[in-house]
Amino acid sequence: MPKSRASTIRTKSHAPTLSAVQLELNQFLSTHIKSGQHLLLALSGGLDSCVLLHLLANAKSSLGIEFSAMHVHHGLSPNADTWASFCEQQCQQLQVPLQMSHVQVEKNPNLGLEAAARRLRYEALFNAVVADVTPAFIVTAHHEDDQAETLMLQLMRGAGVKGLASMAAIDPVRRLLRPLLVITRQQLHDYAKLHAITWCDDESNANTHYERNFVRHTLMPILAERSPAISSVLARTASHMAEANTLLDDLASIDAQTLVLENSVCVSGLSKLSQARAKNVLRFWLARNHLAMPHTEQLAEILHQLLNAKVDANINIPLQHLSLKRFQQRVYLCREQVAQDFDLVWNGEQYLDLPNGGQLIFKQVVGTGLALKLGMTKLRITNRDGGERFKPNVLRPTRTLKHLLQEANIPPWQRANLPLIYWHDTLACVPSIGISHELQAHGEEVGLTISWQDARVD
Structure with missing residues (x-):
């Protein structure tokens, strides 16, 4: 009889076990987020972001975080209004503040429709203000399968080490958090089923005209037949590339201490480095000035002109909205200006x-x-x-x-x-x-x- 009583007591006092997904999120947030910091969730209404909405709501009180959500209404789908209403209902049920941002996606000759919509979405998120305060971080629901797909896309584009590093779990410069990169899509689906979480399906996700959908629905299943753990393997490769990129940045930072002065680089110093190391410090310098990376051939041509031109040569290399100009033994990053009388x-x-x-x-x-x-x-x-x-x-x-x-x-x-x-x-x-x-x-x-x-x- 005492044995039975003891067993009953243990049953009553046993706390519910947190799922692996919830534990992973809690550990991530406790490592990277300070108590009282405000997070803004990018809420699309799809499976991934709806699960993350519930996970954050569960973690809110125990971790002492504040969070709200934003849904960006692109108006591209006939179901866009339905998705917006669904997000409102979900946030009301969980008592999570929601901002609704309406954007107009216009045709851009340099961007596809998907890329243009993504740019507007992130602009809305980065410019968001909650109670007169800029959120500490924007939180997205990218997961391990997304990471694997991103790596495949970068491989198809011939990306270098930085591109192959794919998505960072924490990006302090852009204020981005991706806490689910070690969680699979299947784990999120299982969590949603277990907790009766509903979501909306975007019909465009099945359209293999888009590169990511082609990788997801056509390429990855073929690879998975040969290697069932392909998503985890590719995500691990992205992690290795991120480490390698950190080492390259560390090396570039060391070189920059002697070569870079504000908006200029010492040409004679560049000439003493190997080609690979010289290109590495140039990439580092351009990135520090918020410029998109030149493609491989363009960067090689830039370095060739800088190192092989005569000292008195008038070098002017257009580079996006700026230009590279050489004067004596330094190359300068300049904004093109028309002299004005004042x-x-x-x-x-x-x-x-x-x-x-x-x-x-x-x-x-x-x-x-x-x-x-x-x-x-x-x-x-x-x-x-x-x-x-x-x-x-x-x-x-x-x-x-x-x-x-x-x-x-x-x-x-x-x-x-x-x-x-x-x-x-x-x-x-x-x-x-x-x-x-x-x-x-x-x-x-x-x-x-x-x-x-x-x-x-x-």
Whole structure:
């Protein structure tokens, strides 16, 4: 009798066992998310995101996270309104706040319909604000099978190591979380069946005209006949590629410490590296400036031009909305600009934006700059007109500004946009060159320094 009683007590006190899927999600979130951070779930209404909606709702209280959802209404399907209503019902049942974003997908000659819709979807998610706060992370329901398909797509496109790394579980730069990358589609389906979760099927997912659907419905089943665990194997390969890409980035970061200075790279330093290592640091530099990677042949041609051109060659390589220009032993990433005439007055502000996208920065310091004792108010800022003469050094004669700029190694394309600062009719300051010798602060005198930032490339 006591034995039976003890058995009854154990049965009553036994807590429900969390599923493997829920455990995986909880562990992922506890590792990467701080208590109180807000997550925004990308909710399509399909199987994957509906399961993740329920998983997050279950984890909310125990992990101390805040989350809401967003459904992006593309209007591409006749069922789009039905999907939106379904998402509203699901979120109401689980008491999850939902944002609805309507977007208009327009034809883009450079993007297919699927890619254009995806871009608009992510733009809506990244721009979302919840209670006046930007979410810490956007959460998507990509799983292991999606990862395997992505790797196959990248292989079909001839991607390099970075592309073959496919999707990262956590992308802090883009604020993306993908907590289900180690969970299979079948596991999500089984979880939904066990917990009576319903979802909507997008009819376009069966259309093998789209590359991903071709891989999913045609290619992967053939591979699975020979290798039943093909999705897990390919996902593991993507993980290996991610590690290799991290090593390449680490190497590029080391090289960049000596080769990269703001928006330029040392050409002579590049020439001392192997071709593979030189291309690696170029990729790293371009990525840091938010540029899409040139294809293999284009990158090889860029490197060839940079390393083999004569020192005085005028190199101008178009690169998306920017261009690569070489001056002496450095290559610069530049925004194409048309020189503009301007005539501005400085009224004491610390920052003054220029019409060409540049900016002047004013600071008061002791012992250098324009002597404030002379009454440096209402300085006039204008562009070059040609023929200016300047004397920043009392020990040297007055010289043409053109010669001073050449002597200072100012790149030619920057000279056209260089702002000149006048005090009355006197050329008082030329950024990157100096202060007129007769207007300089000395000793304990308070001076005004003026620095110039050319138009940013990002």
